[in-house]
Amino acid sequence: MSDRPAQGLRERKKAKTRALIQREALRLFREQGYAATTVEQIAEAAEVAPSTVFRYFPTKEDLVLVDQFPPFVEALRAAPRELNPVQAVRVTMRQVLDAQTPEERADSVEREKLMLTVPELWAASLDNIRGVMATVRDELAAREGRDPGDPEIRNVTGAIMGVMWALWFDWAKDPSMEVVEAFDQALAHLDAGLPISRGDQSPG
Template sequence: MSDRPAQGLRERKKAKTRALIQKEALRLFREQGYTETTVEQIAEAAEVAPSTVFRYFASKEDLVFNDHFPLFAEALIAAPADLNPIRAIRVALREMTAAQTAEELAEGVEREKLMFTVPELWTASLTNVSGTLRSMQEILARRAGRDVSDPEIRNITGAITGVMFAVWFDWVKDPGMDGPAEMDKALAHLEDGLRL
């Protein structure tokens, strides 16, 4: 059983509406392109008013982003303390991936593809990426009992992030790839010292 409190009816309805708006937005972005899709079209497809779209998403760019980092962070914090940083990241990613449905994983790839190929989204995602990088650095520093400004913490966080980005770029080009398995393999290679 989950430790999280059960959501009330109102919260569940809000979550459903938010998910529907985002799902329809992603479908329209895929079918007609990000730039060509309007908020009005998204609202019509989700059967809500345009003002409702903006109630849930501050901007059109926000329709693409889905912050799974809190779930990942929770799993990383909970990973056994004796694991090295890379192994802890691998465990956290496996746990987060196992909690997602095949549809959620496919939507994630679709989002990544949009973020990597649409210039407006790439720019908007940089703030999100830098915040995620900083948070990961803080968690790894805490796990190691080190200061967040420690160059070794910066280096390991940067190496992990670099490997993850490389896999994401390949996964976006080849959505049929088993992204989670490739991510784990790539991080195992990093953990092994990137030997050729």
């Protein structure tokens, strides 16, 4: 008899436990502050042992920094090959954001706020951003059959990530933002070459 169903059940249980731990951690960070919250308090709130928290999140910083990046990578790899890098990321972002629940989006905003406002997380946040950029660069290079060190791949990755992070900062300040449409429009603007609309204004 195959043990695949049992393996699938175990993985779903692990995912639920991981999500619960992170959700309780974010709630406690919001209510009593990042520095004042202990791993023991998080474990108690999630009704797990402290060792279980560390099994899913090796450091306290990981409770904020570790997110749902793997689904993004999987969706990017599955994006139609005829799309250029910006278009591929645009399709991927819409797919990933559309799949999120309201709770998952709220957690994303909470993580962004913490990364931007907690000094203890700044260095870890920079490493996290660097890692995300490197992964996106490598994936885009593979799609285009180019070397990850290619200057053109570096430039397009930087442009994409710059547009996305600028919007993410605004989203952290205004969680009511229609984020799916905002990301879609921002990446469409980048794909169009970032034109600046001047309306009917004339010089002089």
